[in-house]
Amino acid sequence: GTRRTVVCGEGLLVDTVFAEVDRAATWYGGTARRAGGDPGLPAVDLVLALSCALPSPRPGPPPAESDPDGSSAAIDAVRAELGAAGAGPLGAEGFAVARHGAVTVVLADTPAGLLYGLFDLVRLGESGFGPAHPARVRRPAMARRMLDHWDNVDVHPVMGQVERGYAGGSIFWQAGRPRRDEARVTAYARLLAACGINAVSVNNVNVHATEARLLTERLDDVAEIADLLRPYGIRVHLAVTFAAPVVLGGLPTADPLDPAVRAWWAETTERVYARIPDFGGYLVKADSEGQPGPFSYGRDHADGANVLAEALAPGGGVVHWRAFVYNHRQDWRDRSTDRARAAFDHFSPLDGRFQDNVIVQVKHGPLDFQTREPVSPVIAAMPGTRLAVEFQVTQEYTGQQRHVCYLAPWWSEILRFAPRADDGATVAELAAGGGGLVAVSNVGDDEFWTGHPLAQANLYAFGRLAWDPELRPQAVLDEWIDLTFDPASCPDPELLRRTLHEIMDDSWRTYERYTAPLGVGFMVRPGHHYGPDVDGYEYTPWGTYHFADRDGVGVDRTRATGTGFTGQYPAPWSQVYESLDRCPDELLLFFHHVPYHHVLRSGSTVIQHIYDTHFDGVREVEAMCRRWEWLARLVDPAVYARVTERLTEQLRCAREWRDQVNAYFHRKSGVPDAHGRPLH
Numbered sequence: 001g002t003r004r005t006v007v008c009g010e011g012l013l014v015d016t017v018f019a020e021v022d023r024a025a026t027w028y029g030g031t032a033r034r035a036g037g038d039p040g041l042p043a044v045d046l047v048l049a050l051s052c053a054l055p056s057p058r059p060g061p062p063p064a065e066s067d068p069d070g071s072s073a074a075i076d077a078v079r080a081e082l083g084a085a086g087a088g089p090l091g092a093e094g095f096a097v098a099r100h101g102a103v104t105v106v107l108a109d110t111p112a113g114l115l116y117g118l119f120d121l122v123r124l125g126e127s128g129f130g131p132a133h134p135a136r137v138r139r140p141a142m143a144r145r146m147l148d149h150w151d152n153v154d155v156h157p158v159m160g161q162v163e164r165g166y167a168g169g170s171i172f173w174q175a176g177r178p179r180r181d182e183a184r185v186t187a188y189a190r191l192l193a194a195c196g197i198n199a200v201s202v203n204n205v206n207v208h209a210t211e212a213r214l215l216t217e218r219l220d221d222v223a224e225i226a227d228l229l230r231p232y233g234i235r236v237h238l239a240v241t242f243a244a245p246v247v248l249g250g251l252p253t254a255d256p257l258d259p260a261v262r263a264w265w266a267e268t269t270e271r272v273y274a275r276i277p278d279f280g281g282y283l284v285k286a287d288s289e290g291q292p293g294p295f296s297y298g299r300d301h302a303d304g305a306n307v308l309a310e311a312l313a314p315g316g317g318v319v320h321w322r323a324f325v326y327n328h329r330q331d332w333r334d335r336s337t338d339r340a341r342a343a344f345d346h347f348s349p350l351d352g353r354f355q356d357n358v359i360v361q362v363k364h365g366p367l368d369f370q371t372r373e374p375v376s377p378v379i380a381a382m383p384g385t386r387l388a389v390e391f392q393v394t395q396e397y398t399g400q401q402r403h404v405c406y407l408a409p410w411w412s413e414i415l416r417f418a419p420r421a422d423d424g425a426t427v428a429e430l431a432a433g434g435g436g437l438v439a440v441s442n443v444g445d446d447e448f449w450t451g452h453p454l455a456q457a458n459l460y461a462f463g464r465l466a467w468d469p470e471l472r473p474q475a476v477l478d479e480w481i482d483l484t485f486d487p488a489s490c491p492d493p494e495l496l497r498r499t500l501h502e503i504m505d506d507s508w509r510t511y512e513r514y515t516a517p518l519g520v521g522f523m524v525r526p527g528h529h530y531g532p533d534v535d536g537y538e539y540t541p542w543g544t545y546h547f548a549d550r551d552g553v554g555v556d557r558t559r560a561t562g563t564g565f566t567g568q569y570p571a572p573w574s575q576v577y578e579s580l581d582r583c584p585d586e587l588l589l590f591f592h593h594v595p596y597h598h599v600l601r602s603g604s605t606v607i608q609h610i611y612d613t614h615f616d617g618v619r620e621v622e623a624m625c626r627r628w629e630w631l632a633r634l635v636d637p638a639v640y641a642r643v644t645e646r647l648t649e650q651l652r653c654a655r656e657w658r659d660q661v662n663a664y665f666h667r668k669s670g671v672p673d674a675h676g677r678p679l680h
């Protein structure tokens with residue numbers, strides 16, 4: 001409807017808030033005004049106010065309401081209510097939303113809080129202007145909610161413009177140059193702020209030659225992006241190479257304990273802050289998959305991270321130091337090496353040695369973003385270190401944005417997991433108390449941002465769960481559906497909503513059913529990682545195995561007879577995972593090597609489970625395809641066409657997975673399907 005809005009306060013992000021409501025007024029009707037702290041504001045429907053812009057609240061009960069539409073009266077009433085409830089400060093990014101009489105009030109202590117309050121109101125839609133309700137206070141669980149772009153500046157000969165990117169080119173870079181599509185980057189910043197993201201790293205963690213120079217000669221390119229993201233409360237971070245003092249500074253060494261190296265990092269970082277005063281910090285992949293690191297100089301990762309941290313401290317920056325360190329040149333014949341152990345073995349002994357502004361960034365699982373993994377034991381093992389947990393929104397191992405795979409149920413499970421018995425802290429709490437949540441972005445220059453239009457829901461859900469890990473994945477999906485498909489203008493909004501839930505809610509488990517079984521992981525084509533290849537990694541140096549033979553399958557990671565990985569967990573998980581009887585079915589083959597006739601907790605044998613889930617998974621994809629057809633006239637034709645095309649490929653690929661996995665295990669085991677279905 002036609003709304004009268006007033007925005008009170010000053011600052012860059014308040015300008016953004018005003019621009020948003022002003023634009024909405026132009027599109028939908030209504031008026032938008034700015035005001036200082038004038039208590040005599042005229043009648044309005046919506047007031048967005050920065051508390052510091054308002055006069056001090058009058059003590060005592062709220063004033064008599066001579067003008068029930070008056071914003072001042074509404075603001076006073078909401079402030080009094082917050083005071084009486086002992087709500088405390090709203091904080092750096094928090095806000096309160098209330099409906100007082102006929103006025104909706106959004107209050108915040110900071111401009112960023114006001115922006116998040118506005119986006120909350122957008123999510124509420126018309127219901128934000130319904131019956132009066134008391135103030136709801138919202139504050140983010142995680143202070144930093146970050147997206148890492150694996151974007152290259154140059155087109156990499158193997159990885160392309162975006163490493164593991166499934167949505168076209170980079171929105172930041174193109175063929176060695178900044179892309180300079182300001183409208184696109186601004187729209188992206190707006191999209192991210194609406195999801196709750198407040199930090200972005202703009203280049204790939206594998207820092208190649210050109211990208212290394214973003215730190216020095218090409219800093220202006222980074223500053224340009226920072227200027228576009230800043231109005232939406234997003235700080236820019238940069239992935240840097242540990243060898244920078246050598247490759248950029250011309251020093252003979254990058255040894256972190258060398259005084260000249262320390263001085264180089266300090267000076268270089270000072271120049272970064274002179275150019276980008278709110279620069280977020282560095283992201284480092286060191287001693288990992290060929291990237292340089294402190295090991296070359298006989299130093300450890302605390303030595304390495306601290307020298308960068310020291311350089312960033314004066315500017316208020318942090319270093320995100322990745323724990324993804326393992327030997328990728330293993331001999332597959334050597335059964336004593338277990339890649340799953342590596343991050344813990346390298347990092348847990350360093351607990352307590354990292355400076356305060358070092359954030360050790362841990363992948364959520366011990367391997368590498370597989371469809372199913374246990375929670376990384378590193379997350380429980382470093383109480384004296386700030387940890388960030390890393391997710392992969394880009395669907396490298398979960399269908400590459402050709403398959404529907406809504407990941408929020410998986411992330412929610414991880415965030416709610418309590419790895420330590422002693423304090424019961426969840427992964428979400430441990431991340432919130434440390435460095436927050438980080439994810440690898442799934443966005444590119446594709447017209448739908450994410451290649452598969454339904455993959456947008458993963459980006460949205462990541463931001464929302466980083467803000468509030470308690471949110472239910474289905475509720476997050478509802479929000480996304482409302483914001484994306486505008487059910488108000490849809491002829492059959494209920495069919496639309498129900499169908500999208502039917503397609504997406506369980507899609508991660510569907511994907512799991514037709515791919516690698518029972519937590520065993522990988523089984524993808526080496527290199528690009530798309531489609532089935534059961535033995536693809538079995539005999540390579542990357543160290544991921546399933547050990548299938550004629551008798552059984554799975555990796556023995558027990559203390560009793562295997563690699564001892566279960567011993568990296570505290571109780572009770574060290575016992576649960578060690579025990580064949582107590583280990584959850586979905587992780588059985590991650591922890592144990594078992595005969596094909598082993599009976600799962602579900603009552604099925606391992607081999608029959610493999611056959612059944614692969615038939616089920618494909619049937620579920622067939623059902624997805626049929627359901628999607630119901631939406632032919634309910635969604636935008638271009639979206640309809642794109643999703644249809646992707647579903648066709650998903651079905652083809654799911655059948656290929658089913659037939660390869662089933663045939664493989666049938667040939668190995670010789671066990672027929674109990675239901676006599678063809679196993680090829």
Ligand code: GCU
Pocket residue numbers: 163164205206285289324368396
């Ligand atoms: C995976 C991925 C790589 C990436 C790496 C990382 O292994 O395949 O492309 O560089 O993770 O997280 O650093």
